[in-house]
Amino acid sequence: MYPDVEVSASSDATLEEFARAVRANQQGLRTSLKPSYDFIVCGSGSSGSVVARRLAENPDATVLLLEAGGWDETAAVTDPLSWPANLGSERDWAFQTRPSPHLNGRSLLWSMGKVLGGGSSINVMIWSRGHKNDWDRFAAETGDAGWSYESVLGIYRRIEDWHGEPDVARRGVGGLVFVQPAPDPGPVAPAMLEGARSLGVPTFADQNGAMMEGEGGCALANLRIRDGKRLSVFRTYAYPYMDQPNLTVLTDALVTRVVFEGRRAVGVDVVLDGETRRFGAGCEVVLSLGAIHTPKVLMQFGVGDEEELGRFGIEVMQHLPGVGRNLQEHALLAGCVWEYEHPLAPCNNACEATLFWKSDPGLDAPDMQILQAEVALLSPEAAARLETPPPADGWSMLPGVVRPQSRGRLRLTGASPSDPLDIEAGILAEPADLRAMLACVELCREIGNSAALRPFAKREVIPGDLRGPALESFVRDAIVPYWHQTCTAKMGRDPMAVVDGALRVHGIESLRIADGSVLPRVTTGNTMAPCVVVGERAAAMIRESQAS
Numbered sequence: 425m426y427p428d429v430e431v432s433a434s435s436d437a438t439l440e441e442f443a444r445a446v447r448a449n450q451q452g453l454r455t456s457l458k459p460s461y462d463f464i465v466c467g468s469g470s471s472g473s474v475v476a477r478r479l480a481e482n483p484d485a486t487v488l489l490l491e492a493g494g495w496d497e498t499a500a501v502t503d504p505l506s507w508p509a510n511l512g513s514e515r516d517w518a519f520q521t522r523p524s525p526h527l528n529g530r531s532l533l534w535s536m537g538k539v540l541g542g543g544s545s546i547n548v549m550i551w552s553r554g555h556k557n558d559w560d561r562f563a564a565e566t567g568d569a570g571w572s573y574e575s576v577l578g579i580y581r582r583i584e585d586w587h588g589e590p591d592v593a594r595r596g597v598g599g600l601v602f603v604q605p606a607p608d609p610g611p612v613a614p615a616m617l618e619g620a621r622s623l624g625v626p627t628f629a630d631q632n633g634a635m636m637e638g639e640g641g642c643a644l645a646n647l648r649i650r651d652g653k654r655l656s657v658f659r660t661y662a663y664p665y666m667d668q669p670n671l672t673v674l675t676d677a678l679v680t681r682v683v684f685e686g687r688r689a690v691g692v693d694v695v696l697d698g699e700t701r702r703f704g705a706g707c708e709v710v711l712s713l714g715a716i717h718t719p720k721v722l723m724q725f726g727v728g729d730e731e732e733l734g735r736f737g738i739e740v741m742q743h744l745p746g747v748g749r750n751l752q753e754h755a756l757l758a759g760c761v762w763e764y765e766h767p768l769a770p771c772n773n774a775c776e777a778t779l780f781w782k783s784d785p786g787l788d789a790p791d792m793q794i795l796q797a798e799v800a801l802l803s804p805e806a807a808a809r810l811e812t813p814p815p816a817d818g819w820s821m822l823p824g825v826v827r828p829q830s831r832g833r834l835r836l837t838g839a840s841p842s843d844p845l846d847i848e849a850g851i852l853a854e855p856a857d858l859r860a861m862l863a864c865v866e867l868c869r870e871i872g873n874s875a876a877l878r879p880f881a882k883r884e885v886i887p888g889d890l891r892g893p894a895l896e897s898f899v900r901d902a903i904v905p906y907w908h909q910t911c912t913a914k915m916g917r918d919p920m921a922v923v924d925g926a927l928r929v930h931g932i933e934s935l936r937i938a939d940g941s942v943l944p945r946v947t948t949g950n951t952m953a954p955c956v957v958v959g960e961r962a963a964a965m966i967r968e969s970q971a972s
């Protein structure tokens with residue numbers, strides 16, 4: 425087993441030796457699969473990798489981790505600047521949303537990772553812990569103080585290995601999760617901080633910590649990159665245990681249903697090497713398939729809205745009308761672009777500075793997030809508005825609405841696992857979100873055109889001084905996915921809740937959900953770090969229940 429440090433911190437020879445041990449161990453485990461394991465964790469993404477690792481830390485427990493995607497050993501995963509190469513590739517589920525009147529009739533390619541590590545292997549690597557009052561609200565909704573900010577701060581401090589300005593009260597060192605502010609950033613990133621400051625937005629040495637306990641501010645992004653390589657949650661958590669006999673990780677293993685005895689989950693059906701196989705779970709099954717596939721699998725084995733299930737003749741095991749509802753996503757706009765005065769190569773993940781601020785001072789927390797990108801990012805429809813092709817060398821300010829009022833919904837189109845979902849993303853469905861986005865575009869233009877960024881800007885390419893309905897139509901054309909699909913099996917105590925505060929599916933035994941679906945409201949900022957917290961809490965609660 426690898427020691428409790430980031431695997432990437434070790435020498436190449438040690439890593440190669442460990443990789444050989446992992447391959448040999450996993451090949452052996454795959455050829456001698458057991459009919460039953462103590463725990464089955466479905467999905468190896470930002471939450472599932474954590475659950476599997478923490479459960480496998482007990483050498484007496486056997487853990488089966490099932491992943492529909494393949495291995496992650498490719499430059500598109502490891503090289504931080506190559507993340508866009510994963511979009512639409514075999515490492516992407518590449519969901520397609522229903523065309524939306526709120527996006528001028530457009531449908532979006534809604535990527536989610538289909539590879540060991542899930543989203544954490546294809547994402548932009550920003551570590552955003554959420555705002556203090558996100559967590560306090562989760563505690564209030566579940567009645568479980570374990571979800572409060574104070575409690576979750578303890579988890580973050582325990583798991584993190586923070587390499588930024590020390591902040592003993594808020595940031596931990598020596599934990600599993602290496603995080604640092606963008607190292608050696610390109611010059612446009614600090615210029616964004618200066619531009620924000622000139623407009624009265626305070627700047628911080630850390631985008632998490634104090635900045636996300638109050639009004640917000642602007643900072644270099646916290647990144648999960650070390651020595652020029654991505655650190656996925658899978659590599660940090662599950663991989664170091666893959667030379668152990670009690671953790672079996674199966675790739676190309678599609679979970680199609682949970683198997684029951686009465687109301688108790690006792691196993692899963694999996695398509696493996698073209699055949700359906702059944703594995704038993706002696707203790708618990710954990711669904712960590714992400715916010716699209718977890719509700720899909722739930723509905724297909726009879727947990728969901730009885731009316732919806734009835735449309736496809738699915739026998740109802742538990743009527744839970746919240747399954748697939750409350751779908752949330754941040755709104756992101758790719759259409760605020762400047763041409764570089766002198767072209768500069770992008771650094772790190774090409775998104776090195778971020779800002780959180782309120783669109784209305786009366787709000788209780790920031791509802792806008794701006795990311796700076798060191799490349800020109802434009803939706804195809806925004807690009808089509810230009811009279812000349814977009815500049816080859818440009819940089820962008822990406823406005824985002826991160827406290828959306830809008831909600832989407834997932835619906836089945838059939839009872840079979842191969843039937844796609846009908847995905848109504850809901851982005852900008854509520855006028856309040858459009859208003860917040862308009863304010864955020866305005867702020868992006870003010871910062872982008874500020875004196876601090878002038879040395880980098882030959883010209884503002886788009887949007888320019890659009891107003892009124894023209895600006896609204898531009899916004900609807902320029903929305904792109906933020907890939908923060910969440911909240912479709914939320915935790916809580918109201919009739920729309922799917923799991924309780926301990927992440928147990930209401931009305932079902934031995935089945936928990938641990939992934940982005942359980943968040944009652946999408947957190948303020950990128951969603952990987954909160955999914956890691958969900959994984960940590962799920963594992964801790966499972967271990968506790970087994971001990972009692």
Ligand SMILES: Cc1cc2nc3c(=O)[nH]c(=O)nc-3n(C[C@H](O)[C@H](O)[C@H](O)COP(=O)(O)OP(=O)(O)OC[C@H]3O[C@@H](n4cnc5c(N)ncnc54)[C@H](O)[C@@H]3O)c2cc1C
Nearest residue numbers: 467469470471492542543547548549550679940950951952
């Ligand atoms: C392109 C992109 C960029 C992003 N950028 C950032 C960022 O910079 N920072 C940030 O914080 N967040 C980012 N995110 C979001 C973040 O990665 C996700 O919110 C997070 O990974 C969700 O974790 P999860 O555990 O809920 O699901 P996932 O990480 O998606 O994991 C689910 C896993 O389950 C597997 N699975 C699904 N269905 C099945 C099945 N039937 N059988 C077996 N396995 C299955 C999937 O293949 C996947 O590996 C980004 C996401 C994407 C796609």
